[in-house]
Amino acid sequence: MESIINEFLDLVKQRNGNEPEFLQAVEEVAETVIPYIVKHDIYYKKNILLRMVEPERVVTFRVCWVDDTGEIQVNRGYRIQMNSAIGPYKGGLRFHPTVNMSILKFLAFEQVFKNSLTTLPMGGGKGGSDFDPKGKSDNEIMRFCHAFMSELFRHIGHNTDVPAGDIGVGAREIGFLFGMYKKISNGFTGVLTGKGMSWGGSLIRPEATGYGTVYFAENMLNTRNDSIEGKNVVISGSGNVAQYAAEKVIQLGGKVLTLSDSSGYIYDADGIDLDKLRFVMHLKNVKRERINEYLNKYANAKYIKGKTPWEIKCDIALPCATQNELNENDADTLLKNGCICVSEGANMPSTKGAIEAFHKAKILFAPGKASNAGGVATSGLEMTQNSLRFNWTREEVDLKLKEIMSNIHDSCIDYGKEEDGYIDYVKGANIAGFVKVADAMLAQGIV
Numbered sequence: 538m539e540s541i542i543n544e545f546l547d548l549v550k551q552r553n554g555n556e557p558e559f560l561q562a563v564e565e566v567a568e569t570v571i572p573y574i575v576k577h578d579i580y581y582k583k584n585i586l587l588r589m590v591e592p593e594r595v596v597t598f599r600v601c602w603v604d605d606t607g608e609i610q611v612n613r614g615y616r617i618q619m620n621s622a623i624g625p626y627k628g629g630l631r632f633h634p635t636v637n638m639s640i641l642k643f644l645a646f647e648q649v650f651k652n653s654l655t656t657l658p659m660g661g662g663k664g665g666s667d668f669d670p671k672g673k674s675d676n677e678i679m680r681f682c683h684a685f686m687s688e689l690f691r692h693i694g695h696n697t698d699v700p701a702g703d704i705g706v707g708a709r710e711i712g713f714l715f716g717m718y719k720k721i722s723n724g725f726t727g728v729l730t731g732k733g734m735s736w737g738g739s740l741i742r743p744e745a746t747g748y749g750t751v752y753f754a755e756n757m758l759n760t761r762n763d764s765i766e767g768k769n770v771v772i773s774g775s776g777n778v779a780q781y782a783a784e785k786v787i788q789l790g791g792k793v794l795t796l797s798d799s800s801g802y803i804y805d806a807d808g809i810d811l812d813k814l815r816f817v818m819h820l821k822n823v824k825r826e827r828i829n830e831y832l833n834k835y836a837n838a839k840y841i842k843g844k845t846p847w848e849i850k851c852d853i854a855l856p857c858a859t860q861n862e863l864n865e866n867d868a869d870t871l872l873k874n875g876c877i878c879v880s881e882g883a884n885m886p887s888t889k890g891a892i893e894a895f896h897k898a899k900i901l902f903a904p905g906k907a908s909n910a911g912g913v914a915t916s917g918l919e920m921t922q923n924s925l926r927f928n929w930t931r932e933e934v935d936l937k938l939k940e941i942m943s944n945i946h947d948s949c950i951d952y953g954k955e956e957d958g959y960i961d962y963v964k965g966a967n968i969a970g971f972v973k974v975a976d977a978m979l980a981q982g983i984v
Contacts, residue, residue: 542571549590556639558860562646562885563590565892565904569964570971573952585975590646594618595638596692600666602684604677614685616664616692616700619645622977625696626662627652627913629703632710634669640860641665644703644884648913650970651906654945657917662698664689670705671825682713690718695726695923701916702731704859707777707822708743727923730916734928739919741934742912747781747882748935749911749942750855754880755789756946757901760960763877766790771851773797774858775821775828778882778909782855783814795846797858798828802846805831805838850874857882865890872898881905892963899959907945907966914941 549563567586574580596616604610615638618626628648631641641663649661668681693700702711711731718728725737732738741748751765758764768791772779775796783793793809795802796817805813816834820826829840847854847867854876856863860883868891871879878901881887885905887895895902915938922928929937945966952972953965 538572538575541575542567545571545586548587552591553639553642556642558639558885559642559646561861561889562643565885565889565963566646566650566967566971569961569967573968573971579979580975583979585978586971588978589620589649589971589974592617592619592642592645593621594692596664597638598688600668600681600685600688602677602681604680605674610681612666612668612681614664614666614688615641616689616698617641617645617662618692618698619661619663620649620974621660622974622981623653624658624660625694626698627659627701627916628662628664629701630706630710630714631663631665631703632668632670632705633665634667636665636667643860647884647906649974650967651910652913652917653970653973654907654948654966655910655914655917655941656944656973657914659699659913659917662700663703664700665703665706668705670710675709678710679713682710683717686714686717687721690721693718693728695728695920699727699916699920700729701913704776707731708733727920730919732919737919737923739915739922739934740929740931741938742915742919743777744781744784745915745938746778746909746912747783747857748785749914749938750778750782750857750880750882750908751785751789752911752939752942753903753908753946754853754855754878754901756943757878757880757903757960757962760950761901764789765853768792768852769794769850770853770855771795771846771849772855772857772882773802773846773862773886774856774883775817776857778912779855779857780814780818780821782857782882783809783817784811786853786855787811787814791853794851795849796828796831797846800827801829801840801842801844803828803831803838803840804846804849805835807837847871851876853878853880855880855882856886858886859883860885861888863887863891865894867891868894872900877901879903880908882909884909896961896963901960902962903949904963904966906970907949907962910945911938911942914938
């Protein structure tokens with residue numbers, strides 16, 4: 538089996554040798570899915586996984602825009618259309634200086650499995666640009682978004698490819714992008730998700746990824762007759778996902794100790810309650826300041842510069858910032874400090890070494906393709922509402938989100954429960970996501 542896996546990975550490395558993040562994502566899937574493929578004749582020797590790791594389409598383009606000083610700036614734009622076997626491509630747009638082909642291909646590949654797990658009819662895709670929104674004026678961001686969409690529009694559509702937001706792409710950016718798409722296409726369609734409520738958005742969409750991550754953690758804890766109530770929780774990040782993960786933890790009776798950004802993290806031993814969280818939301822979403830400004834209002838807190846929060850003792854860890862933010866040493870520290878549950882809010886935030894440490898210790902560990910699927914699931918619900926020209930209530934959407942996360946959790950158990958009773962959620966998520974896409978690909982022939 539090891540030789541079969543290595544032969545497959547060697548071939549993928551030959552084709553994608555300069556894309557480490559993508560290779561990391563493929564390796565993690567291959568190690569659990571290939572043994573399943575070999576045992577099932579319907580998939581064996583059909584090269585299904587090899588077809589899945591090759592994008593159906595890769596689009597790159599130039600984005601020229603004018604900054605506030607009148608200087609012409611040039612960025613790169615991308616859209617990876619990975620797999621459309623079960624529905625139109627669906628996945629976010631990321632605006633960040635680190636964006637490159639490797640990162641977007643890993644995100645698109647993960648998105649295929651994530652979208653499959655939701656049971657909604659959505660394929661996988663991802664896109665974005667190396668544009669950095671930080672420090673830019675609203676007018677500069679508008680000009681960039683309009684320029685970006687003036688090229689992207691020809692590759693997307695409500696039945697073809699439906700982008701959403703991601704890092705660097707929030708409600709403001711989605712608004713500018715949608716405005717240009719509507720102008721160029723001369724049509725009002727649900728081609729982007731994460732829209733404002735007055736123009737086609739869905740209630741709970743901003744909260745969905747964070748809420749879903751916590752719902753999944755609660756489902757995992759329930760398998761051991763436990764819950765979030767009374768637990769100390771460490772969260773990384775301070776953006777959309779982290780904010781609403783914190784909110785749901787607080788609502789369920791947990792105590793949030795940390796939040797972070799790329800400069801460092803804050804530690805509030807008294808706990809970040811709803812009032813403090815509202816301050817963080819204003820700080821990050823309105824003022825767009827760094828997280829260390831928290832100490833100007835809450836002097837009892839501590840700010841640790843240049844570090845991640847995994848050194849803080851906790852029961853539950855929710856990595857909600859970015860890829861590979863939690864390494865093997867961090868995992869060892871969390872385990873020594875008594876952490877019993879890790880639920881990923883970001884995409885692939887734990888390194889391979891960290892995941893191996895969690896599995897060896899047999900703690901509850903949820904990979905992002907399962908635990909953070911609530912965001913894209915609610916995007917799917919937004920697409921449905923757009924098609925119906927109808928809006929569900931906040932309570933209805935939240936109930937549907939909670940049910941979807943519970944169903945994803947059950948699917949992971951179906952394929953990931955081992956003989957000793959331990960649930961390997963990585964294995965379960967990978968196989969459950971693979972089966973639905975693979976069955977559709979087989980049914981549609983070699984296309």
